[in-house]
Amino acid sequence: MFGIVRPCRHRLPERLAMEWAAHLCGLCLVLRDEHGQLARPATNYDGLVISVLVEAQAGRTESRRRTAGRCPLRAMRTALVATGEGARLAAAVSLVLASAKLRDHMADGDGLPARRPVAAAARSVARRWDRAGAVTGSGLGFDTAVLVEAAGRQTAVEAAAGPGTSLPTVTEPTETATAAAFAHTAVLAGRPANRAPLEEAGRLFGRLAHLLDAVEDLDADAAAGAWNPLTATGASLEEARRLCDDAVHGIRLALREVEFTDGALARLLLAHELRRSVDRVFGASCAHHPGGPGGPVGSPWRTPGPARRQGPRRGLLAGCAVFAGLCCTCRLCCQEHYDDPWSGERREGWCSRCDCDCGCGDSCGDGCCDCDCCGCDC
Secondary structure, three states: OOOOOOOOOOOOOHHHHHHHHHHHHHHHHHHHHHHOHHHHHHOOOOHHHHHHHHHHHHOOOHHHEEEEEEEHHHOOEEEEEEOOHHHHHHHHHHHHHHHHHHHHHHHHOOOHHHOHHHHHHHHHHHHHHHHHHHHHHHHOOOOOHHHHHHHHHHHHHHHHOOOOOOHHHHHHHHHHHHHHHHHHHHHHHOOHHHHHHHHHHHHHHHHHHHHHHHHHOHHHHHHHOOOOHHHHHOOOHHHHHHHHHHHHHHHHHHHHOOOOOOOHHHHHHHHHHHHHHHHHHOOOOOOOOOOOOOOOOOOOOOOOHHHHOEOOOOOHHHHHHHHHHHHHOOHHHHOOEEEOOOOOEEEEOOOOOOOOOOOHHHHHOOOHHHOOOOOOOO
16 A cells, blocks of 8 residues: 555554544445455555545445455454445545556556566556546546546656756646545535635645655665656755645645534544654654654665565565465564565565654544644644
8 A cells, every 4th residue: 555644553542543444444445346356456545535534524424334344454353434425536536546656657667567577467457447437436526537637747747847847846736636636525525615725735735745755765766767856856855845844734724724524533634644744754763663853864664774684586476476465464564574575675564663752642532633732733
């Protein structure tokens, strides 16, 4: 899974942790039910924010939940999961986002999709996900063409960018796409007055996602000779950090104008967790792990010491088999470390890194956005 909003399970209050998991599982199951098992890898953390926003405005009802069967990623437990228009819109957006990410890997020549035997299959999957997203979006009154057009325009924007080009110029297509998706949550929830502030929040969310991805990939892109907005424009990390901080603040201000029925989870994800995402990407570390703030900028995911060891390398099919085993046994998400199925390199489990350094979520009960325990401005 990918995305910038990755709340730590140690920090979320129990009620909000269950709600977040309900939206995540709901998104995954809508992808499976409407588009088949092969669509489930399109599940991502940022896409489920769409589902959260719809429910936060419309309110939770019994019709928006269903009991899902046992799943290996839930340790073979059943669970109540989100369903309805919010989950379906999240699925449509996630499919198009995943399609764009596949094409981005192919264009940059990195990752598994860049390998010639895989590229043709990746292009076919990307086209299928675009069509599937369009079908689901159409049923909800949302035209995913704005997302596809923005992804296509991104290539031209990057080709025209050079030293001195502003970073917001490069991030504009992403901002346009996310603004449209956020705004449509107000339409589905029947809250037309929320459309403008949510469009603004979505625009800033898109800028933030684009910049954080660029900073995370800066070292790898430099090593591979791949295009990176910071390198191409000559922008500094300090400038990227300033824009990210401004985006987080702008999202908080926009959320103040949104009328929610129950906005605790939406505010926690879009105000507090985004701030933590910025701190994480720019070098702050988790209180549960060694190190502290002030580490090397752009490399917060490096595992220190012997955890970087190399294991045996595998071919495509053997690696896929090992990957399936890691998924089914929950080792990808629940184990502190695992060996990459293809390269054998030691990786961190998806849920192993967190940044629980204040604990204010627990003291607030329903999230510190609704009280003053953090002294925040949201």
